[in-house]
Amino acid sequence: MSELTLTKKDFTSDQEVRWCPGCGDYSILSTMQSFLPELGIPREKIVFISGIGCSSRFPYYLETYGMHSIHGRAPAIATGLAVSRPDLSVWVITGDGDALSIGGNHLIHALRRNADLKILLFNNRIYGLTKGQYSPTSEKGKITKSSPYGSLDTPFSPISLALGAEASFVARTVDSDRKHLTETLRAASLHKGSALIEIYQNCPIFNDGAFDPIKDSDTKDDVLLKLEHGQPITSASHGVVSDGRGLLSVKPLSEIDPSQLVIHDANIQDPTYAFALSRLSGSTLEHVPVGVFRDVERAPFSQLIHNQISDVIAKEGKGELASLLTGSDTWQVG
Amino acid sequence: MRVSKPVVMLDQVVIRFAGDSGDGMQLTGDRFTSDTAMLGNDLRTLPNYPAEIRAPQGTVPGVSSFQLHFGDHHIQTPGDAPDVLVVMNPAALKANIADTPRGATIIVDKDEFTTRNLTKVGYATNPIEDGSLDSYKVHALPLTSMTVGALSHLKLTRKEAERSKNMFALGLLSWMYHRPTSLTEDFLTAKFGKKPLILEANLTAYRAGWNYGETTEDFAVSYEVKPAPMDKGLYRNISGNVALSYGLVAAAEIAGVQLFLGSYPITPASDILHELAKLKKFGVITFQAEDEIAGVGAALGASYGGSLGITTTSGPGIALKSEAIGLGVMLELPLVIIDVQRGGPSTGLPTKTEQSDLLQAMYGRNGESPCVVLAPATPSDCFDTAIQACRIALEYRTPVFVLSDGYIANGSEPWLIPSVDSLPEININLATEPNSENGDFLPYLRDKDTLARAFAVPGTKGLEHRIGGVEKADKTGAISYDPANHDFMVRTRAAKVAGVKVPDLVIDDPSDQAEVLILGWGSTFGPISAAVQVLRETGHDVAQAHLRNLNPFPKNLGTVLHSYKRVIVPEMNLGQLARMIRGEYLVDVVGFDQVRGMPFTTEQIVNATLEAFNV
Numbered sequence A: 001m002s003e004l005t006l007t008k009k010d011f012t013s014d015q016e017v018r019w020c021p022g023c024g025d026y027s028i029l030s031t032m033q034s035f036l037p038e039l040g041i042p043r044e045k046i047v048f049i050s051g052i053g054c055s056s057r058f059p060y061y062l063e064t065y066g067m068h069s070i071h072g073r074a075p076a077i078a079t080g081l082a083v084s085r086p087d088l089s090v091w092v093i094t095g096d097g098d099a100l101s102i103g104g105n106h107l108i109h110a111l112r113r114n115a116d117l118k119i120l121l122f123n124n125r126i127y128g129l130t131k132g133q134y135s136p137t138s139e140k141g142k143i144t145k146s147s148p149y150g151s152l153d154t155p156f157s158p159i160s161l162a163l164g165a166e167a168s169f170v171a172r173t174v175d176s177d178r179k180h181l182t183e184t185l186r187a188a189s190l191h192k193g194s195a196l197i198e199i200y201q202n203c204p205i206f207n208d209g210a211f212d213p214i215k216d217s218d219t220k221d222d223v224l225l226k227l228e229h230g231q232p233i234t235s236a237s238h239g240v241v242s243d244g245r246g247l248l249s250v251k252p253l254s255e256i257d258p259s260q261l262v263i264h265d266a267n268i269q270d271p272t273y274a275f276a277l278s279r280l281s282g283s284t285l286e287h288v289p290v291g292v293f294r295d296v297e298r299a300p301f302s303q304l305i306h307n308q309i310s311d312v313i314a315k316e317g318k319g320e321l322a323s324l325l326t327g328s329d330t331w332q333v334g
Numbered sequence B: 001m002r003v004s005k006p007v008v009m010l011d012q013v014v015i016r017f018a019g020d021s022g023d024g025m026q027l028t029g030d031r032f033t034s035d036t037a038m039l040g041n042d043l044r045t046l047p048n049y050p051a052e053i054r055a056p057q058g059t060v061p062g063v064s065s066f067q068l069h070f071g072d073h074h075i076q077t078p079g080d081a082p083d084v085l086v087v088m089n090p091a092a093l094k095a096n097i098a099d100t101p102r103g104a105t106i107i108v109d110k111d112e113f114t115t116r117n118l119t120k121v122g123y124a125t126n127p128i129e130d131g132s133l134d135s136y137k138v139h140a141l142p143l144t145s146m147t148v149g150a151l152s153h154l155k156l157t158r159k160e161a162e163r164s165k166n167m168f169a170l171g172l173l174s175w176m177y178h179r180p181t182s183l184t185e186d187f188l189t190a191k192f193g194k195k196p197l198i199l200e201a202n203l204t205a206y207r208a209g210w211n212y213g214e215t216t217e218d219f220a221v222s223y224e225v226k227p228a229p230m231d232k233g234l235y236r237n238i239s240g241n242v243a244l245s246y247g248l249v250a251a252a253e254i255a256g257v258q259l260f261l262g263s264y265p266i267t268p269a270s271d272i273l274h275e276l277a278k279l280k281k282f283g284v285i286t287f288q289a290e291d292e293i294a295g296v297g298a299a300l301g302a303s304y305g306g307s308l309g310i311t312t313t314s315g316p317g318i319a320l321k322s323e324a325i326g327l328g329v330m331l332e333l334p335l336v337i338i339d340v341q342r343g344g345p346s347t348g349l350p351t352k353t354e355q356s357d358l359l360q361a362m363y364g365r366n367g368e369s370p371c372v373v374l375a376p377a378t379p380s381d382c383f384d385t386a387i388q389a390c391r392i393a394l395e396y397r398t399p400v401f402v403l404s405d406g407y408i409a410n411g412s413e414p415w416l417i418p419s420v421d422s423l424p425e426i427n428i429n430l431a432t433e434p435n436s437e438n439g440d441f442l443p444y445l446r447d448k449d450t451l452a453r454a455f456a457v458p459g460t461k462g463l464e465h466r467i468g469g470v471e472k473a474d475k476t477g478a479i480s481y482d483p484a485n486h487d488f489m490v491r492t493r494a495a496k497v498a499g500v501k502v503p504d505l506v507i508d509d510p511s512d513q514a515e516v517l518i519l520g521w522g523s524t525f526g527p528i529s530a531a532v533q534v535l536r537e538t539g540h541d542v543a544q545a546h547l548r549n550l551n552p553f554p555k556n557l558g559t560v561l562h563s564y565k566r567v568i569v570p571e572m573n574l575g576q577l578a579r580m581i582r583g584e585y586l587v588d589v590v591g592f593d594q595v596r597g598m599p600f601t602t603e604q605i606v607n608a609t610l611e612a613f614n615v
Helices: A023-038 A055-061 A074-084 A096-102 A106-113 A157-163 A178-190 A272-278 A301-316 A321-326 B025-040 B092-098 B113-121 B143-150 B158-162 B165-176 B182-192 B198-216 B238-256 B270-277 B294-305 B324-330 B356-362 B383-396 B406-410 B483-498 B522-537 B557-562 B576-585 B602-614
Strands: A045-049 A065-070 A089-094 A118-123 A169-174 A195-200 A224-227 A238-242 A248-252 A288-295 A331-333 B005-009 B014-020 B042-048 B063-071 B086-089 B104-109 B137-141 B222-225 B234-240 B257-262 B285-288 B309-311 B335-341 B373-375 B401-407 B414-415 B466-468 B516-523 B543-545 B549-551 B566-571 B590-593
Touching: A023 A055, A023 A118, A023 A178, A045 A055, A045 A074, A055 A089, A055 A238, A055 B466, A074 A106, A074 B257, A074 B285, A074 B294, A089 B335, A089 B383, A096 A106, A096 A157, A096 A301, A106 A118, A106 A157, A106 B294, A118 A178, A118 B005, A118 B014, A118 B373, A157 A169, A157 A195, A157 A272, A157 A288, A169 A178, A178 A195, A178 A288, A224 B335, A248 A272, A248 B602, A272 A288, A272 B285, A301 B143, A301 B309, A321 B238, A331 B158, A331 B309, B014 B025, B014 B092, B014 B113, B014 B165, B014 B222, B014 B406, B025 B042, B025 B182, B025 B522, B042 B222, B042 B406, B063 B086, B063 B092, B086 B165, B092 B113, B104 B165, B143 B165, B143 B198, B158 B198, B165 B182, B165 B198, B182 B198, B234 B238, B238 B257, B238 B270, B238 B335, B238 B383, B238 B401, B238 B406, B257 B270, B257 B294, B285 B294, B294 B335, B309 B383, B324 B335, B324 B401, B335 B383, B356 B401, B356 B549, B356 B576, B383 B401, B401 B406, B401 B576, B406 B522, B516 B522, B516 B557, B516 B576, B516 B602, B522 B543, B522 B566, B522 B602, B557 B576, B566 B602, B590 B602
Parallel strands: A045 A065, A045 A089, A065 B466, A089 A118, A118 A195, A169 A195, A224 A288, B005 B222, B014 B086, B086 B104, B104 B137, B257 B285, B257 B309, B309 B335, B335 B401, B373 B401, B516 B543, B516 B566, B566 B590
Antiparallel strands: A169 A288, A238 A248, A331 B234, B014 B063, B042 B063, B042 B414, B234 B414, B373 B549
């Protein structure tokens, strides 16, 4: 392939972007448009498929192939495309309602199959497009239009859910941190198979400030636990230690010896460690790991499918329609 | 092996094998069918089995049966009632005796008519001995003990030996009707080649059954049914689900596209998934999805990438797929939805047949959401219908329904194997370059003739574009909430589907003066045709027409309907086609409806038609 010299502009469509002023989606879109040239993949080979929700308008704004589909079903539709067209780079854009409520079933099955999809889950912890009801990631007790006396639902952790669904790549990043978001997109793009990226995204209209603790310059350095492969997991003031039985906890650095700090290893096959990491952050955002939780090698779904077809053809020969129709039990009349 | 007893010639026979669902009745029926097909008889079959995989042994709900109608002439149905009923236990007798006309032959495994088994199904006395079967020709044979006896030289437990009793019965029936034995012997050898003891047991039981017929005085004569006159050519026996599967593979081959099936297992559609999963050497991708929605979603995703996306389902599965089918309508992508209809609503009757999804296929989506709808008439017609469905889906970029049903899905008939060269062409005609003067690609610019939109698949350089379920502007496909545009797009999608070219309806009326028309659709073709034959033989002029194309209807349908005094529409629902026809053509057709989970009998349609004559 000749060297591609695409720029951000090449990936920007002519459509007017229509999110609310101040929406976190703008920075995610801009970061994505800047990142895509780095893939080195021609525009026609890239497809964005979304479901329904504010985030799902994303594909309209990218000068690639794209489909704005139906609520929750993007992982299923994208799986059909990805396995039938392994030459494409397929991205799924979804939100906390789309991916975890109505489409929860499709998400977990896409992940367990390791379908070749890069799934970007914009988590704003609220239903935006339907104007502000609690979502499956909203904190318990949340007051919304549909929960005036407080939500009674226990929220999902998207990271824990993905790990439980056998996801081979799971990461978390934040809409406003362009650099970290770019790094995370890069890591996901290099992964073969399914990649789930949870992106904390601010909804300025219905859930403004939901992620303030990890965005305010006063607090964020103490809250964000940076996951870097081969490095101890720490924030400015805290570090992650193990109890020796698989449980992890966050302790003030002042109370522990540096040798006690857990060294991050995203490549551990067993998901238990990554799951323990995913439990460090609750709804309160006291300590929030960001980065790649898990990145393990597992044959992608489309590769398995096409290898199986090749193996059968190698063994049985390519199918002949006439002999299929004839079969083995025939009789001649006349 | 040659039969030495006197031979009676018959023109047709209906045999029903009935036993416990663990007795191997479906296999026995299948084997007898293959041997019959090979002899050149025309035939139709009707498997009938419980929804439970292993209902309690020896009970009426656990009875499984297989009916085969074969003859020396064109056979249209599996037969109204059995001439010969083979029953392996009291439950099978109880479940089937009501359908069996007096004078019929009943072959009974009397070993199974124990007090315990009789009590289980509520027989106070043994019907073999109490005279209640006196008006039948009963052959009460110790099938089980004869099988066990024949296998006594093998190292088998009694229970293991008893399992071959269905082969003993098959051997006996094969003797009675002069079926060749080599085919079943070859079949058993292939099936049990790796298990020599099981093979030996089945072959021995099969031959013992045959020899028993030849030597026992219980059967004084045997029967012969001459081959039926059929068009010249090479034939095979085929069921509806297999024919559908082959039609899909053929369509993909002709069109030069990859076949992608997204499906979730559901009875009775699952056999299409099973069949296609075996055909990987054709490059077929089968995706067993997490649910019905993902099955159709993945198929639509594959179609978007240029594959031929198919989804298969039955019963409530079709309801779950509705939303994604609506997306297919909006995106105008190829999609074939195969609905093997079964008794409903809800879970309904999973293993029984019905035609009650027609209105769902037509109207069961939000908004004005037109789809093309086809229905095959017979098991072998499933092949041609599948190809027509795929061609329309690919060429018009539209979801197409194929409404099969449990009756033709599992039933089988001889099929004149078509040559590959005779199959129609399919041209997907993908866009490869910009289609506007300024060099843009307009995904909703339409072909003037078909109204099909320009379709560029991902990977096509320079034609990058976005589509979605939100209403789109004419030509550009950009999001549009403009009222006039929406009105235009709704009408355009409707016009596209209404304009799909389908062949004219063919009328069969040898008298050319019939005033009564029987109009059917789908699997009622067999019983209607058989009834029409009976009516004509008894001096009634009656015309017959059968719809494969339910949306759009054939162009001449209105004219046809208006040229008869009376139009009778038999359906296995409460009048769904009748309702559509009344709405479309203002013709007050006479509906004849039945929802008993079983196909119409010839007699029912004859009687209903005679009634209509007298009105």
